[in-house]
Amino acid sequence: MNRAAVICGLGGALPETLVSNADLARELDTSDEWIRSRTGIENRRVIAPGQATSDLAVAAGSRALASAGAAADDVDLVVLATSTPDHPCPATAPAVAQRLGMPGAAAFDVAAVCTGFVYALAAAAAMLTAGTVRQALVIGADTFSTILDPADRTTRAVFGDGAGAVVLRPGDPAEPGALLGFDLGSDGAGSDLITVRAGGSRQRSAGGDAPAEDHWFAMQGRAVFAEAVLSMSKSAQHLIDRIGWAGRGPDRVVAHQANLRILRAVGEQLGLSEEQITVHLDQVGNTVAASIPLALADAQNKGTLTPGQRVLLTGFGGGLTWGSTALIWPSLHLAPAPAHI
Numbered sequence: 001m002n003r004a005a006v007i008c009g010l011g012g013a014l015p016e017t018l019v020s021n022a023d024l025a026r027e028l029d030t031s032d033e034w035i036r037s038r039t040g041i042e043n044r045r046v047i048a049p050g051q052a053t054s055d056l057a058v059a060a061g062s063r064a065l066a067s068a069g070a071a072a073d074d075v076d077l078v079v080l081a082t083s084t085p086d087h088p089c090p091a092t093a094p095a096v097a098q099r100l101g102m103p104g105a106a107a108f109d110v111a112a113v114c115t116g117f118v119y120a121l122a123a124a125a126a127m128l129t130a131g132t133v134r135q136a137l138v139i140g141a142d143t144f145s146t147i148l149d150p151a152d153r154t155t156r157a158v159f160g161d162g163a164g165a166v167v168l169r170p171g172d173p174a175e176p177g178a179l180l181g182f183d184l185g186s187d188g189a190g191s192d193l194i195t196v197r198a199g200g201s202r203q204r205s206a207g208g209d210a211p212a213e214d215h216w217f218a219m220q221g222r223a224v225f226a227e228a229v230l231s232m233s234k235s236a237q238h239l240i241d242r243i244g245w246a247g248r249g250p251d252r253v254v255a256h257q258a259n260l261r262i263l264r265a266v267g268e269q270l271g272l273s274e275e276q277i278t279v280h281l282d283q284v285g286n287t288v289a290a291s292i293p294l295a296l297a298d299a300q301n302k303g304t305l306t307p308g309q310r311v312l313l314t315g316f317g318g319g320l321t322w323g324s325t326a327l328i329w330p331s332l333h334l335a336p337a338p339a340h341i
């Protein structure tokens, strides 16, 4: 029998602390008008001192397990997409698995920045369909507030913290929720466009001579903008052609939430109306690896994602990396509102 990885649970988590555009404008040379008109973002949330990525990941993961009705010991794989792990070493996923009550589970991190969740889904789906694991928890979680230069008005306006998660179980490729295929890619020639220069083996964090600013996240926004539109549209179209959706196309696209203008341009490239493009960034900003699952949970709770819809997920991020997958939206237990930690 052909096996597929099927999404059967969904959940999200956000930090309590909300930072509005007006809050940023009190601190930096920016305005609500600039941020809204250039990005579509109104609010973002940031973790409190002492909190870390794993705290959000555990909260989102436990929401997804509850939505799936899955017992922790039914799940034997945790894949965590993050570029802001709790520590450079070891990976954060084993600690998340342990805190969720699954200490023997296979657990590893995936670092593909904003494409991380799609890459993590692909890795977990492959292990599940090969029969290596029984059920998988796939989490996207990031806390970019911990790596942003406090004086950088562009990145401070754009990024927010959060986590989103899904549970995958084995099933039939024809059933709703089955992941129908993946398109994944990268272009390392653009690795300097989205980067934290120091803290790795090339510019070490301790005993090295890296300038302080090299420890902050840096992004060449304008160059990345064009790449984001091109990569997500091309990747989505490749997948649409490959899985035989070219005739009718997707009903909804849930794309990485980087910028409202990027979402609209991707929709235009794919010949979709504005109503078919999911927008969640107005409330949370760009939450990096959490962005797609958080947008899914929000759309599921608002009722804009309904069972039977043809849904395409597409992401783009640092690396550069991109990736897409698609599914018929399943009937899920309503994901509870995101946990606030």
Ligand code: ACO
Residues within 6 Å of the ligand: 029, 030, 031, 034, 035, 038, 039, 113, 114, 115, 153, 154, 157, 158, 194, 220, 221, 222, 223, 224, 225, 228, 258, 259, 262, 286, 288, 316, 317, 318
């Ligand atoms: N408030 C006021 N002015 C600002 C702000 C701000 N918050 N930020 C930048 N500006 C100014 C700049 O200083 C610049 O001024 P200048 O012309 O006097 O030099 C001007 O606005 C234009 O700057 P740009 O960077 O060209 O602004 P742009 O319209 O491109 O918007 C943004 C910046 C929002 C970052 C946009 O480029 C973008 O969304 N890029 C894509 C991001 C993306 O998709 N990233 C990929 C995923 S992220 C990841 O993988 C981690």
